[in-house]
Amino acid sequence: MKKITFIGAGSMAEAIISGLVAEQVVDPKNINVTNKSNEARLASLNEKYGVTGTRNIQEAMKEADVVLLAVKPKDMLATMQSIQPYITTEMMLVSVAAGVHTASLEGIAAKEVAIIRAMPNTSATVGQSATAISTNAYTTAEQRQTAITLFETIGSVVVVEEEQLDAVTGLSGSGPAYLYYLVEAMEKSAQDLGLDAGTAKQLIIQTMLGAAEMLKHSTKSPATLRKEVTSPGGTTEAGLKVLQNYEVDQAFIACIEEATAQSKRMGKQISDQLAQYAVPR
Ligand SMILES: NC(=O)C1=CN([C@@H]2O[C@H](COP(=O)(O)OP(=O)(O)OC[C@H]3O[C@@H](n4cnc5c(N)ncnc54)[C@H](O)[C@@H]3O)[C@@H](O)[C@H]2O)C=CC1
Numbered sequence: 001m002k003k004i005t006f007i008g009a010g011s012m013a014e015a016i017i018s019g020l021v022a023e024q025v026v027d028p029k030n031i032n033v034t035n036k037s038n039e040a041r042l043a044s045l046n047e048k049y050g051v052t053g054t055r056n057i058q059e060a061m062k063e064a065d066v067v068l069l070a071v072k073p074k075d076m077l078a079t080m081q082s083i084q085p086y087i088t089t090e091m092m093l094v095s096v097a098a099g100v101h102t103a104s105l106e107g108i109a110a111k112e113v114a115i116i117r118a119m120p121n122t123s124a125t126v127g128q129s130a131t132a133i134s135t136n137a138y139t140t141a142e143q144r145q146t147a148i149t150l151f152e153t154i155g156s157v158v159v160v161e162e163e164q165l166d167a168v169t170g171l172s173g174s175g176p177a178y179l180y181y182l183v184e185a186m187e188k189s190a191q192d193l194g195l196d197a198g199t200a201k202q203l204i205i206q207t208m209l210g211a212a213e214m215l216k217h218s219t220k221s222p223a224t225l226r227k228e229v230t231s232p233g234g235t236t237e238a239g240l241k242v243l244q245n246y247e248v249d250q251a252f253i254a255c256i257e258e259a260t261a262q263s264k265r266m267g268k269q270i271s272d273q274l275a276q277y278a279v280p281r
């Protein structure tokens with residue numbers, strides 16, 4: 001990876017830039033960043049990471065090996081149209097936009113260019129994203145490896161078929177929010193039970209981290225690990241009975257299915273929109 005250009009300078013772009021710089025995968029001098037209008041944001045990224053902020057798209061795209069599209073799905077059409085003249089078949093485009101299909105991007109690029117679609121999550125900010133990527137037909141094995149290396153700077157990477165990315169979005173793209181929701185409930189109950197906020201926070205975070213480490217390192221299934229906490233007639237059994245009565249497992253399943261369905265709906269909406277602007281070849 002010699003030169004990388006970020007189109008979009010928001011939170012996802014910053015998380016990836018900080019990973020690339022910290023892991024020394026790319027020299028900051030070879031990272032260009034551009035955004036829609038916020039000059040101060042580009043200056044701040046320059047100061048923090050040594051990357052080059054520019055408002056000139058042609059300049060930003062010049063000699064880029066990787067172009068990372070980190071804009072909201074609704075801004076993808078305008079973004080693709082603005083970079084289209086500068087896309088070359090030697091480049092690799094990487095999109096992190098939820099629901100945007102590689103075929104839609106190919107339609108606007110109108111060139112046989114490698115396109116990677118990725119679904120990271122916000123834990124990228126602390127180098128702990130669970131990222132899944134898929135590749136289009138023009139992606140070489142070397143480019144695929146480059147994408148894996150890029151996303152490994154912000155966490156773990158799996159390669160999936162593109163049609164699986166909706167499920168990935170519902171599961172791990174949105175996933176941090178489900179866990180934060182659980183923590184919010186744990187904090188509320190701790191407060192009701194008279195624990196001070198600082199003490200509760202430390203206990204909850206370490207409980208989450210410890211359980212995650214157990215899941216990662218133990219050969220036992222989650223069900224076995226759960227049973228090991230649950231003494232017959234004890235506190236866990238009493239608590240879990242309440243969760244079962246509320247069918248909390250069914251609620252989580254329905255939640256992930258609905259998030260996946262929403263990813264599909266967003267994908268259809270944006271691909272219909274982008275199809276109208278596809279350049280005939
Ligand atoms: N927040 C999340 O949990 C996740 C978000 N994503 C995806 O990451 C993408 C970026 O999200 P955020 O960083 O949270 O967004 P953000 O709103 O923080 O940043 C978007 C950036 O795009 C720039 N932009 C908009 N239109 C542009 C244009 N025409 N040309 C150049 N730059 C333009 C904006 O100036 C801004 O810098 C989204 O597509 C989202 O679907 C992916 C995985 C997880």
Ligand SMILES: O=C(O)[C@@H]1CCC=N1
Pocket residue numbers: 098169173174
């Ligand atoms: O909520 C969303 O649409 C984005 C995609 C995955 C996480 N956040």
